[in-house]
Amino acid sequence: MDDAIKVRYSRLADEACCLSCGGAMEKSGASAGEVCVDLGSGRGTDVLRLAAAVGNGGFVYGIDATPGMVEKGRSAARKLGVENVSFIHGELEEIPLGSGSVNLVISNCVINHIAAKDALWKEVFRILRKGGRFVVSDIYSVYPVPSEYSSDPEAVAECWAGAVTRDEYLGMLRDAGFDCIEILEESMPYRKGKIEACSFTVRGYKNST
Ligand SMILES: C[S@@+](CC[C@H](N)C(=O)[O-])C[C@H]1O[C@@H](n2cnc3c(N)ncnc32)[C@H](O)[C@@H]1O
Secondary structure, three states: OOHHHHHHHHHHOOOOOOOOOOOOOOOOOOOOOOEEEEEOOOOOHHHHHHHHHHOOOOEEEEEEOOHHHHHHHHHHHHHHOOOOEEEEEOOHHHOOOOOOOEEEEEEEOOHHHOOOHHHHHHHHHHHEEEEEEEEEEEEEEOOOOOHHHHOOHHHHHOOOOOOOEHHHHHHHHHHHOOEEEEEEEEOOOEEEOOEEEEEEEEEEEOOOO
C-alpha cells in the first residue's frame, strides 16, 4: 500500500465519516455457516455485520493494511464479544488466505486504490471455493483518468484517481475467470475529485456451473 493511502487511513481510523460507496454487505446474501472475507475492512463494521449473518457456524476475516483500522476492528469485536471474526493486517495484492478457503468475498470502496487490480482479482478468484462469489462496491470512472492524476499518490488516496472505466473493470473480472457477472446497483455519474465517477455494486461467481 502506498504511503499516501496509509497516512490518509491512519487519520480516518479515528473519525466517524462514512468510507463506503455502496451496499456490498447488504447485497452479499451472506448466510449461516459461510466463511467470508472483507477486503479493506476499515473500522470493521461490515465484518461484524457479516459475523451476525453467518452465525457461530461461520467465520469472517477482515483484512486491512492500515494498523489503526485493524486495531479498531479488533477492539469493536472484543467490546461486543464477537468471536467468529479475525482481523488480519495484510496487503490485498497478496491475500493472506489459502486457496479455495472462502465462500464469499466482499469489499467496499477499496479496489480503486489498488495499483495491480488485475493481480488482485486473480487473488480473489484463488481464495474462493468453487461456486463462491464476490459482491464488491467500488467506483469507476466515466472516462479514462488522465495519467497526471492516476500517477499522483495523493489523488489515488482520495478514492478517485485510481478508478478505471466500467469496461476495463468488467474486463478484469472476466479475465480473472469469473462468470455470471452482474451489476446489482449503479449510480448516476457524479463529480469526484477531477473526474466524473459512478458508484456500483457488482457480483460474480467462481465456476457457477
Ligand atoms: C475507503 S476505506 C473503506 C473501508 C471499509 N471498507 C468501509 O466501507 O468502511 C479503504 C480501506 O482500504 C484499505 N486499503 C487500501 N489499500 C489497501 C491495500 N493495498 N491492502 C489492504 N488494505 C488497503 C485502507 O486502509 C482503508 O481502510
